[in-house]
Amino acid sequence: MTAKHPKFLNKLKKKPLLPLFFNEDLVVCHNIVDACLANGLEVVEFVDRGASSKKNFSIIKKSLKTDGSIQFGVGSIKTVEDAIEFIDLGADFIVSPFMDKKVGKVCKKNQVPWVPGCGTLSEMIKAVKYGAELVKLFPGSVYGPNFISSVLAPCPSLRIMPTGGVTTEIGNIKRWMNAGAYCLGMGSKLFPKELVSSKHSDRLKNHIDDVVKKLESVR
Numbered sequence: 362m363t364a365k366h367p368k369f370l371n372k373l374k375k376k377p378l379l380p381l382f383f384n385e386d387l388v389v390c391h392n393i394v395d396a397c398l399a400n401g402l403e404v405v406e407f408v409d410r411g412a413s414s415k416k417n418f419s420i421i422k423k424s425l426k427t428d429g430s431i432q433f434g435v436g437s438i439k440t441v442e443d444a445i446e447f448i449d450l451g452a453d454f455i456v457s458p459f460m461d462k463k464v465g466k467v468c469k470k471n472q473v474p475w476v477p478g479c480g481t482l483s484e485m486i487k488a489v490k491y492g493a494e495l496v497k498l499f500p501g502s503v504y505g506p507n508f509i510s511s512v513l514a515p516c517p518s519l520r521i522m523p524t525g526g527v528t529t530e531i532g533n534i535k536r537w538m539n540a541g542a543y544c545l546g547m548g549s550k551l552f553p554k555e556l557v558s559s560k561h562s563d564r565l566k567n568h569i570d571d572v573v574k575k576l577e578s579v580r
Contacts, residue, residue: 366474366494369432369454372404377544378576381436382552383408387417389557394421396566400573404432406456409443422451441467448473458499460484465491482512485519495520495543502526506540513541522546529572535579
């Protein structure tokens with residue numbers, strides 16, 4: 362598997378954690394992104410969920426550096442139309458909960474990394490055929506780390522990111538990484554509700570720093 366999007370993949374290889382979040386409050390969104398960047402996490406996924414998604418995504422994207430050093434993408438993309446709209450808004454990558462080759466084709470045409478959700482080895486191989494260089498094992502809690510090590514045995518070139526079932530506990534992180542995960546997708550566990558408000562920005566940064574250090578300790 363030859364990487365066509367080295368910046369996206371290399372950043373995840375260096376810091377194998379993909380933070381994903383959604384919040385209606387734009388101030389909270391900025392606090393979350395700032396906390397991620399402060400901890401060296403330069404690939405961040407904004408989840409398309411809610412009426413304000415496109416507006417908030419666009420505002421945050423425009424506030425970030427334009428040199429490509431920060432990869433700000435969008436997740437939960439389920440239709441070609443939404444993929445096109447977010448790509449037009451500047452999405453650096455597209456994540457989907459399932460594999461739809463039509464979405465993959467749109468991403469390939471626009472040279473935007475596509476990360477589809479897959480639940481079988483056959484789906485993963487098809488996703489790669491349609492242009493995915495990283496696939497999302499979703500929901501990870503259903504399959505577990507053994508699924509990754511099992512599919513990597515016959516297909517070691519696959520890059521797999523479990524999402525759902527990934528926690529901040531070092532034992533959980535270690536099991537996923539030791540199984541061969543390329544990186545980990547983490548949402549609510551990385552952004553506890555009690556820490557995402559603006560008055561707890563320092564505590565959120567410290568919480569993310571703790572998770573990053575745990576991840577680095579098991580690599």
